[in-house]
Amino acid sequence: MRWAVVLYVVIYRILTPPYVAAVAGDVNELTILRAITDGALEIMLIVPVIFMKRAGYFHPLVFPAFLLIATNVAFAPAHLFLPFVVSTRLFATVSPSWAAVLIDLDPQNYAQYRIQFSIYSILYYASLYFFFFQQDKKAQHIRSEVRERPAYLRYIPMSAFLVCMACVGIALLLFRSSGGLEAHIVSLSKGRYETLSGSGVSISAVKAAIIALFAWMAGAKTLPLKSPMFILTTLAVLPVVWIVDGSRSTIIYAIIGLLAIAAIRMKRLPVATIVMAGVLGVALLGVLGSIRHDFTSTSVNTSVFDPANFGTWLETASTEIVERNAEEGDLAAFVAADRMGFIWGQSYLSVLAFPMPRIIWENKPRTGHAYNTWVAFFGNPVDGDAPAAWGIPLGPIAEAYWNFGAVGIVLVGGTVGLIFGTLLAAFKRGSGRPELLVLYVIFLLYFSGGSRETQYVIQYGASLLAVFALAMVIHAVLGGRSSRARGAAVPDLRQASPS
Structure with missing residues (x-):
């Protein structure tokens, strides 16, 4: 499997993009240098896959490579049969983005910025790996602690179910305030920001249902994959979360998280389930995108749910991936630092301000x-x-550079490495503890050092705490009652007998 990953990256990620560009005549004098730096970055990403032979698929340094490849294959499966013909990675001499800082770049400057960004990305991963292994050395002696399963864990499924139902109730109230379910869905096509503005607290509460499902998967005594209730x-829950939030990636990452928890508990990859989930994820991206991007509609076009339109779903998903790649959000932020100036930590302040609702602090800092x-x-x-506006995604490397330059890249990369090293050590020490398993998967999926992603970790961490706290409360109430009931049913015969 590992060498299949290496082979895929070399053929499809390193060699194919510049080759396709060269055949199309989309080259200049810096093409070779850019191909080299891009290739070095791809190799940097799979270094842990090559050398960390004892690391599992869900190791924090190995998982990103597998996720990248799985995403490429899921959204463009045809490219597997067309090496050196179809490229899944953008390689052009002129930026296709509409960003103000990129649209007027000549081919020379565009290539130079691309090369610089690859070099700084390599620096990020070098810092991440270095600090991770420094932390990992301290944890080499750690052994798993065998502990008795806490009694309150038997109530995790009940707690998770109650949280899910509470989230659905909050969602229904939101739909009512939007004029009904159909009106809310239609309004998403006009823009998520306009529709959801001012509802941040309610949306966060609804998305707690995802973490409740994670906790259910991790905390149930036996895997609930075949449980009708689960x-x-x-x-x-998942359709309700999408209808409230409008973000398809939220649902796709929820599916990935559930599969990750199941695989870690099973200690093997459920390949068939993963393939089915991958197909479902691509279909969801296409069908939900068709609904959300039907800008002129005044009602929900339910015909898109017809399975006969599966090909259209795949085409819609593939087209959107291409369009998102063409935005070049990371490069835009990187170039903005050079042409517009640094933002000096303003986006990171949004993490500190995140717990404060915007209704109380209207002008609190915003994310990158x-x-x-x-x-x-x-x-x-x-x-x-930055005023109220929707956000175009950027990764942690571009955001770190935009805030503090090369120093920011080293600091953020090192911080991510230290956190992952510490988290992995805690997970090893407490393997079998469902709260640590869920927390580990939350970090694995969402944490990369970016301001937006860190907010997700805080939000989902609070949701996890709520699910487990509710389970403890249920145990305190029902557990005590059952103990008293057992005591009443089986009296102490020694005290009842005459002396």
Whole structure:
């Protein structure tokens, strides 16, 4: 499996993109240098896959490579049969992005920025790996602690179910305030920001259902993959979360998280389940995207749910992936740092301000996504706070550079490495503890050092705490009652007998 990953990266990620560009005549004098730096970055990503032979698929340094390849294959399966013909990675001489800082770049400057970004990305991974292994050395002696399963864990499924039902109730109240279910879905096509503005607390509460499902999968005494209650709850909750939030990636990552927890508990990869989930994820991206991007509609087009439109779902998903890649959000933020100026930690302040609702602190700092839209894409000055606007995603490397330059990349990469090293050590020490398993998967899926992703970790961590706290409360109430009931049913005969 590992050498299959290496072979895939070399053929499809390193060699095919520049070759396809060269055949198309889309080259200049810096093409070879860019191909070398891009290739070095791809190799840096799979270094742990090559050399960490004892690391499992869900090791924090190995998982990103497998996730990247799985995503490529899921969204563009045809490229597997067309090496050196179809490329899944953008390699052009002129940026296709509409970002203000990229749209007027000549081929020379565009290639130079691309090369610089690859070099800084390599620096990020070098810092991450170095600090991770420094932390990992301290944890080499750690052995798993065998502990008795806490009694309250028997109530995790009940707690998770109650949290899910509470989240559905909150969602129904949101739909009512939006004029009904159909009106809410239609409004998403006009723009998620406009529709969801001012509902941040309620949306966060609804998304707690995802973590409740994670806790159910991790905390149930036996895996609930065949439990009718778990399956029905999952099928009920995930569509509701999407309808509330409008984010398809939220649902796709929820599916990946559930599969990861199941695989870690089973100590093997459920390949058939993963393949089915991959097909479902691509279909969801396409069908839900068709609904959300039907900008002129005044009602929900339910015909898109017809399985006969499966080919259309795949085409829609593939087209959107291409369009998102063409935005070049990471490069836009990187170039904005050079052309517009640094933002000096403003996006990271949003993490500290995150627990405070915007209804209380209206002008609290915003994430790097909002700055990317306002400055890099709209071309506004970098000074001052970004106003209310939707966010165009940028990764942790671009955000770190935009805040503090190369120093920021080293600091953020090192911080991520230290956190993953510490988390892995804690997971090893407490293997078998469902709360640590869920927390580990949350970090694995969402944490990369970016401001937006860190907010997700805080939000989902609080949701996890709520699920387990509720289970403890249920145990304190029902556990005590059952103990008293057992005591009443079986009296102490020694005290009842005459002396």
